[in-house]
């Protein structure tokens with residue numbers, strides 16, 4: 001039931017909510033909407049190839065900041081975690097089939113999770129090396145926190161940007177975004193806020 005991970009999640013969100021950043025109010029919503037009192041149901045641990053292969057490597061890439069602390073807490077409870085594959089809404093898109101194999105998601109809290117959060121989901125994601133997360137968009141606004149690894153991020157019409165450990169990234173509702181890794185895997189915190197039952201879709205043009 002990974003209590004140390006959830007405690008580290010709360011600490012990280014309080015830290016991010018106190019930053020002067022466009023995503024700070026989103027982190028405050030996480031603090032407000034997660035039921036921190038305890039798990040509401042059981043969850044069977046489950047692993048995925050990307051987690052087996054890269055979780056340990058990713059820990060070595062994390063910074064000395066609350067995002068890194070969250071990754072390290074999750075790693076210390078790795079036998080209790082339930083990893084998932086890529087979103088089901090992507091599964092019919094053969095153009096991204098190779099990428100879907102290079103991604104793993106660990107849901108921390110959600111409306112359906114063992115730790116409850118109200119209409120938002122929090123997660124840790126691992127993206128393997130030399131993997132392109134193609135441009136996609138979704139109704140939910142989204143915040144990312146870079147835990148560790150070498151990657152470039154693109155948001156809307158902005159240029160590609162390096163995002164080091166500790167960086168916060170905000171995606172407003174509907175904006176197109178993509179992520180490219182290089183020689184290192186990427187581990188990041190991700191949160192969807194509002195309408196979490198709606199799918200994410202690839203946007204190729």
Ligand SMILES: [Fe+2]
Pocket residue numbers: 136138142171177200
């Ligand atoms: Fe997204």
